Amino acid sequence: MTLCEVRTVGEITIVVMPLQIDHVAALTLDHELHELAAREPKALFCNFSQTKYISSSGLRIILKTAKTVKADGGHFGIFSLTPFVDHIFTMSGFSKVFFIYENEEAAIRAVLH
């Protein structure tokens, strides 16, 4: 069974992040995001609407994925951050290095225009 639910809209990949991204979940997440990024989508978005908790292990995987997608010429972004996830992204300075969108519509609109 996979950790993340994945959807594609044209050449855009949308990945729903799990409820908790602790060190243990991050190991599986690493594997799943690595496979999705390897398909070189035009854009890859992580949907954080379900995620209540993230630790540095999770941040590490998100950064790694963003670098891979960007290196392959794709666009990487995240959307629908819950309060704790937003708090951690802001605190770690990650909110300044990632494209963060309000919701899925805003994320898709950014790539299509």
Next chain:
Amino acid sequence: MENSNSFTIDSDILEIPKVSIALDRELRVHGFSEEDILDSQLAVEEAITNVIVHGYEKKAGKIVITCRITHGFAEVQIEDSAPPFNPLSIPNPDISVNIEERKIGGLGIFLIRQVMDDIVYRYEDGKNILVMVKKKKV
């Protein structure tokens, strides 16, 4: 001791969720907010992960976690018998750089410093002892 809970886990990352659940229960009973609980779980996970990965280098070992609640403060102590290492000696990562230059890793201790109100390290009787304090938000 009143309002003090102590338990021992193996040096194994699969033990972390167990610690998070116990901490959640303990802090919730004492009226800590959701935000305080998540911050404390984060700090404890980061500290334990460091001990398992860098302290014991993923080899066998024990970690003792003690949680004390007093006058609106939660104090979590993490004790291990790995070689002496002061996690507070790790410099903060540079968080002002762009995505290409941003380093992967080095964030754990930085986050602990951000979310906890106080953090103290000492090496005593062959043990690394890290004490982290979270003040209850009112």
